[in-house]
Amino acid sequence: MTSHPTSPSLLYAVKQVELVVRSHLDQILKPSGVTALQYTAMTVLHRRSGLTAAQLARNSFVKTQSMADLVLTLERQGYVTRERDPEDGRRALLSLTTAGHDLLVAHEKAVAALEARMTADLTPDQVDGLRDALNACRSALATEPAH
Amino acid sequence: MTSHPTSPSLLYAVKQVELVVRSHLDQILKPSGVTALQYTAMTVLHRRSGLTAAQLARNSFVKTQSMADLVLTLERQGYVTRERDPEDGRRALLSLTTAGHDLLVAHEKAVAALEARMTADLTPDQVDGLRDALNACRSALATEPAH
């Protein structure tokens, strides 16, 4: 349909999927006391240990202070540790603690099941196409959003 | 076990696109003083005038109180009005004011340009496929997430 003045756009569709995913993810994570955003940051740290908060922030398109807030919470909860970079005293390198790693493992299955449920009505080819398209969308917009 | 316990997932890809879109949208909307979420709610009201805050909340997979907060802000800013449903005194029907409508019109082009930029590297077929896939993902997860 191309007749709506503000027809449901792709931007809206992306936001809707993110909202419904987050509502389910929050339900899964509620017992652990971490939010979907905190969990996401932890999965990034798991894959790329030793990042600084500023690097994490750029990766997530938020201001460094916002990510610093989130990291501080995770540090207080004992899921993340902060160590000075011996080669650059300005940097505080982040990594998961054992508790942080355990938390990821504890929810691995439920999160995978959520993703499987989300894509239940798609063919494998459609899933691949969705992944590729999303990555292309991210890349196309991934410029510095003016700090 | 062997490779990535938490490899980049579709859930993560969706979140990444949402984050980068929001960072651009916030830049576009900053002069107006509305956030990306408030703007999104207004586009929904534009398409479906007369919704209640509770209906809007369900549409966005958030608690009614969260949406009530957002609506209150929009009302204070003069973008939304609230009128009692004459047929059901419990309900407060929401609709855009002229100012609210004008705000949507004022940003229509910039938002469309953002979407065009996002999909610049995709073929028209890929865009259609992305839209269909996202809608399927939303539908597959769109159950009541336990109020």
Added chain:
DNA sequence: CCAATTTCAGGTGTACTGAAATAA
């Protein structure tokens, strides 16, 4: 001095829990 990162101070927006009031 300049650039990157962190930190501090302060503020608004988002979203939640829990509970109470209102009306069908």
Added chain:
DNA sequence: CTTATTTCAGTATACCTGAAATTG
């Protein structure tokens, strides 16, 4: 009585602006 909706009170997190401090 039950249910849907709104409203009130309080809290934690998310995200921002602006500025200062540290180090390279």
